[in-house]
Amino acid sequence: MEHNVCFSVRDLDIRFGAVHALHRVSCDIARNGILGAIGPANSGKTTFLRALNRLNETQDNYRMSGSILLEGRDINKDFKPEGLRRRVGMIFALPMPLPLSIYENIAFGPRRQGINDKRRLDAAVEESLRSAFLWEEVKDRLKSAATKLSGGQQQRLCIARTLAVKPDVILFDEPCSGLDPISTAKVEESMVVLKKKYTIVLVTNNTKQAARVSDRVAFFLMGDLIEEDVTDRIFTSPKDKRTEDYIVGKFG
Numbered sequence: 001m002e003h004n005v006c007f008s009v010r011d012l013d014i015r016f017g018a019v020h021a022l023h024r025v026s027c028d029i030a031r032n033g034i035l036g037a038i039g040p041a042n043s044g045k046t047t048f049l050r051a052l053n054r055l056n057e058t059q060d061n062y063r064m065s066g067s068i069l070l071e072g073r074d075i076n077k078d079f080k081p082e083g084l085r086r087r088v089g090m091i092f093a094l095p096m097p098l099p100l101s102i103y104e105n106i107a108f109g110p111r112r113q114g115i116n117d118k119r120r121l122d123a124a125v126e127e128s129l130r131s132a133f134l135w136e137e138v139k140d141r142l143k144s145a146a147t148k149l150s151g152g153q154q155q156r157l158c159i160a161r162t163l164a165v166k167p168d169v170i171l172f173d174e175p176c177s178g179l180d181p182i183s184t185a186k187v188e189e190s191m192v193v194l195k196k197k198y199t200i201v202l203v204t205n206n207t208k209q210a211a212r213v214s215d216r217v218a219f220f221l222m223g224d225l226i227e228e229d230v231t232d233r234i235f236t237s238p239k240d241k242r243t244e245d246y247i248v249g250k251f252g
Ligand SMILES: Nc1ncnc2c1ncn2[C@@H]1O[C@H](COP(=O)(O)OP(=O)(O)OP(=O)(O)O)[C@@H](O)[C@H]1O
Pocket: 016, 017, 019, 020, 021, 039, 040, 041, 042, 043, 044, 045, 046, 047, 048, 059, 060, 205, 220
């Protein structure tokens, strides 16, 4: 295994009943970088992302073959789903804070891991909010309801909540699709800083976003991984004509 590989995906093939969502996809995902997954609707991006923390298996009619190794260990054989999802956190398109205070939203995960000491919880809450670039905006109202935050703040709260359980990987599933440009910029900024400590996979329908933040980009089309390469290469001289057509906006 190469030194810098976080995930190693081999011949990943996924079906939901009659729908063949992913066709023998193989790629490595490097540590401490951002892999952007782009492609038109129904190309398999989200299925690929959800495979990385075994969220697809909650669906009926789900079948997969192939393998995904995380730091050399098979995620489908060597992990329990809950243990895997602690290491591989996920941020969804719609931020969904718990109906609790800002503080309790962040403390929730550490408490479930058995941390009850107030000083340790306070420290975890502050550190996570700082890392998600939200601390300054909320430090004086940690007891107020998380649902009162703006959409962009809620998304950063969800990032903080994920960070509080100390994952290695963060999966982002179109995290900015419901956000205005300023909130989007803040989430993008936090991703770029977070990649220094975490491996990030970002599914986005916004190719410009992928170009702005990703180190490498994977282009999916109708269940195939067409190509995966450094971001500049994908946007300036892709190997496949279909990638170029998508990038220049001929479809999707
Ligand atoms: N639970 C499911 N049951 C049946 N089909 C599914 C299920 N989940 C996904 N699919 C199908 O798998 C294919 C790939 O979907 P996926 O959501 O991965 O695409 P995507 O590239 O993320 O699209 P979008 O950008 O629209 O989110 C689609 O045809 C979709 O309808």
